[in-house]
Amino acid sequence: MNRRQIVEAFARFRAANAHPRGELRHSSPFELLVAVILSAQATDKGVNLATEGLFAVANTPETMLALGEEGLKGHIKTIGLFNSKAANILATCRLLVERHGGEVPRDREALEALPGVGRKTANVVLNTAFGEPTIAVDTHIFRVANRTGMAPGKTPLAVEQRLLKVVPAEYRLHAHHWLILHGRYVCTARQPRCGECPIEDLCDYGRGSGRRGPAESTSGRVGRTRSAGRA
Numbered sequence: 001m002n003r004r005q006i007v008e009a010f011a012r013f014r015a016a017n018a019h020p021r022g023e024l025r026h027s028s029p030f031e032l033l034v035a036v037i038l039s040a041q042a043t044d045k046g047v048n049l050a051t052e053g054l055f056a057v058a059n060t061p062e063t064m065l066a067l068g069e070e071g072l073k074g075h076i077k078t079i080g081l082f083n084s085k086a087a088n089i090l091a092t093c094r095l096l097v098e099r100h101g102g103e104v105p106r107d108r109e110a111l112e113a114l115p116g117v118g119r120k121t122a123n124v125v126l127n128t129a130f131g132e133p134t135i136a137v138d139t140h141i142f143r144v145a146n147r148t149g150m151a152p153g154k155t156p157l158a159v160e161q162r163l164l165k166v167v168p169a170e171y172r173l174h175a176h177h178w179l180i181l182h183g184r185y186v187c188t189a190r191q192p193r194c195g196e197c198p199i200e201d202l203c204d205y206g207r208g209s210g211r212r213g214p215a216e217s218t219s220g221r222v223g224r225t226r227s228a229g230r231a
């Protein structure tokens with residue numbers, strides 16, 4: 001995709017959905033942080049089912065700590081890797097209380113210092129909770145960026161850096177959600193729905209080049225990993 005095509009693609013995304021939203025339910029930066037930690041190797045739907053009950057009884061670091069490990073596990077046991085996720089969430093809550101007055105910091109370095117929080121999670125929190133124009137490259141965005149030719153790259157970080165260069169400033173705040181939703185519902189992993197795609201005429205793959213970028217050859221390298229470590 002060239003620059004004109006990228007600008008046009010985002011204009012179409014915006015025309016179709018001016019205010020895209022993520023699908024993890026939350027009502028505070030803390031709830032979002034916990035939901036994103038839980039979302040590794042899990043669906044947003046599954047996380048939402050678990051957090052509905054969890055946040056009703058614990059939606060601050062202090063109340064989460066009061067719930068304790070067994071209490072927390074009772075709410076999230078339907079989610080994969082719940083043992084290590086529970087440990088990470090409680091360790092994160094301790095640090096939030098000790099270092100940040102119980103608040104989620106609006107700072108990349110401070111966020112990435114929290115257990116279970118890596119660059120991708122920090123980007124989601126900075127973007128969705130604090131309105132920073134960051135782009136968290138998950139498996140969907142990695143695939144879309146490579147397949148379309150919008151921002152090819154061999155690693156999530158390379159794709160993120162390329163996207164930050166090529167996405168026009170006016171679209172950067174919502175680019176994260178537009179690309180995730182596009183990858184989740186249209187440009188799907190196994191069978192992209194090119195016939196229904198609003199940017200088919202702009203996309204390298206849709207226009208028939210059949211390019212196979214790293215998204216076709218790096219399954220497992222990107223996105224959800226089998227560990228509940230940094231995400």
Ligand code: SF4
Pocket residue numbers: 147148186187188192193194195197198199200201203204205206207
């Ligand atoms: S045309 Fe096909 S490959 Fe290109 S973005 Fe649309 S769904 Fe994905």
